[in-house]
Amino acid sequence: MTEEYAASVHGDPIPKQHVDTFLSPDSPRGAGNCATNHTGAAHARQHLAALSARAARQRRRWATQVIVTDELARRACAERDLAPPDDVLPMRLLTVPETDVADLGSIVAAALAHSPAARALLADLEREQHIPETAVRDYYDRNRDRFLTPEALRRGVDPFNTVEPSDVLPYDHVREGIEQELRHAAAHRAFFAWLDRARADVVYAEGHEHPGDPSHPDHEHRH
Structure with a gap:
């Protein structure tokens, strides 16, 4: 793999340009060029520069994972x-909802936001999930606080104490929504499992390793 490639997927190289293009709209700004002879200020600037360089390296590694995930998908x-997804490369970095990052991790959240292929694969995995009726009913029974009626909520009913049956939405009214929620969660678990398997044979160029790879000094175990 030559220097212009960020990674190789089953022998097929991914150009570094794809990673650079993905990151280009949010290129890190400099810390400023105000000159001073104060030793403390100079050390502070050096420290900030080191932190900025480290952040840039991790950002590049993170972006490589997003691009690789798209290719694998x-x-x-x-x-x-x-059906072949729309070709949106080069992808560009846009805002990803913080809730998605919290639920999925930043790499997977960004991949799903930017990659039609990743979304198509997730949808296909979701169609494959079978949620047993017992699992749906168990979720309903264990989470009655989520299914209080509007009237019960207005009265301030405590769902963790004794609750009258009339204070809880009937099972038949919420069953479909529960099943869909459980299927959605199961699909995400299947997506994570697929991604772990799929990227096992990916080869990364130096400086483009996974952000959590302990073999490089800047590693952070975050997804």
């Missing part, structure tokens, strides 16, 4: 005979 879609 494209291959998975082809293997599954899914």
